[in-house]
Amino acid sequence: MAETIDGRAVARALDERTRAMVDSLVAEGNARPGLAVVLVGNDPASEVYVSHKTKACERLGLASFEHRLPAETSEADLLVLIADLNARVDVHGVLVQVPLPDHIDEARVLEAIDPAKDVDGFHPVNVGRISAGTGGIRPCTAAGVVMLIKAVEPELAGFDALVIGRSNIVGKPVATLLTQEGCTVTLAHSQTRDLPEKCRRADIVVAAVGRPELVRGDWVRDGAIVIDVGISRSENADGKGQLVGDVAFAEMQHARAVTPVPGGVGPMTIAVLLHNTVEAAKAFAGGKSAGMEQGQ
Numbered sequence: 463m464a465e466t467i468d469g470r471a472v473a474r475a476l477d478e479r480t481r482a483m484v485d486s487l488v489a490e491g492n493a494r495p496g497l498a499v500v501l502v503g504n505d506p507a508s509e510v511y512v513s514h515k516t517k518a519c520e521r522l523g524l525a526s527f528e529h530r531l532p533a534e535t536s537e538a539d540l541l542v543l544i545a546d547l548n549a550r551v552d553v554h555g556v557l558v559q560v561p562l563p564d565h566i567d568e569a570r571v572l573e574a575i576d577p578a579k580d581v582d583g584f585h586p587v588n589v590g591r592i593s594a595g596t597g598g599i600r601p602c603t604a605a606g607v608v609m610l611i612k613a614v615e616p617e618l619a620g621f622d623a624l625v626i627g628r629s630n631i632v633g634k635p636v637a638t639l640l641t642q643e644g645c646t647v648t649l650a651h652s653q654t655r656d657l658p659e660k661c662r663r664a665d666i667v668v669a670a671v672g673r674p675e676l677v678r679g680d681w682v683r684d685g686a687i688v689i690d691v692g693i694s695r696s697e698n699a700d701g702k703g704q705l706v707g708d709v710a711f712a713e714m715q716h717a718r719a720v721t722p723v724p725g726g727v728g729p730m731t732i733a734v735l736l737h738n739t740v741e742a743a744k745a746f747a748g749g750k751s752a753g754m755e756q757g758q
């Protein structure tokens with residue numbers, strides 16, 4: 463029987479470390495770490511994320527600042543807000559929810575965030591540093607995925623990993639981080655040939671495409687570790703909304719371990735976000751650039 467990896471429990475353990483860091487920063491006379499979240503329009507996934515995140519800040523003693531802007535907000539006005547948040551000394555992390563409305567250039571907005579406050583790890587400076595292995599702030603979901611894998615298997619060198627999905631926010635950074643862990647990584651996507659066959663060769667499968675139950679039981683080899691990043695909403699027979707992942711969870715009994723949806727990667731994303739914010743506040747207090755000391 464496959465182990466179900468408890469993302470909420472792993473997230474709680476990280477939260478304890480984050481909370482201890484908050485307490486010692488404040489005890490040393492530094493400002494309380496602060497996270498600003500900017501939401502433009504009302505993407506439902508982003509709404510859920512913002513409310514979870516605000517509660518998590520309260521729980522761990524971070525200051526949180528929410529900026530909910532109408533969908534019609536101009537790019538220029540958004541850039542003014544970001545410049546303001548970059549300049550504020552009580553804000554150590556700035557997160558702009560994606561996707562942004564179509565009239566706003568997402569790359570331009572993400573590049574406007576001070577890399578030292580880019581707790582999402584989406585700024586090209588952080589992407590570059592992570593890629594080069596020279597520090598940088600790690601993207602939350604990707605870092606959470608690696609932590610969940612390491613909760614099952616601490617030493618990943620030599621493992622064959624298949625990452626399905628090449629997004630900038632999940633697939634590509636997961637592939638980068640697993641490469642640094644010593645895995646041999648295949649990055650699959652919509653144009654990949656013979657996906658089930660490639661999947662069957664993998665010791666580690668990370669599914670991040672947003673296609674409900676794409677990964678079937680006969681795609682996964684005995685003893686594999688399976689991480690499900692997908693979150694889709696489906697309606698079951700009685701009309702109730704339900705969350706489904708990219709993995710057919712019930713077909714994974716022969717795996718070594720598998721993450722559930724909900725309760726897997728989602729809670730880790732938030733725990734890493736707060737950890738990144740407190741690391742950024744710590745770097746600010748010490749006069750150094752965030753992510754340069756993580757050594758991971």
Ligand SMILES: Nc1nc(=O)c2c([nH]1)NC[C@@H]1CN(c3ccc(C(=O)N[C@@H](CCC(=O)O)C(=O)O)cc3)C=[N+]21
Pocket residue numbers: 507508510511514557558559560561582602603693705723724725726727728729731732
């Ligand atoms: N700049 C930016 N960074 C993000 O990291 C980002 C974003 N924009 N836009 C939206 C997506 C979505 N996202 C989620 C994170 C956690 C849960 C989460 O905690 N999920 C719970 C269940 C949530 C529920 O009950 O609906 C779970 O999987 O257990 C969900 C979704 C982060 N995103």
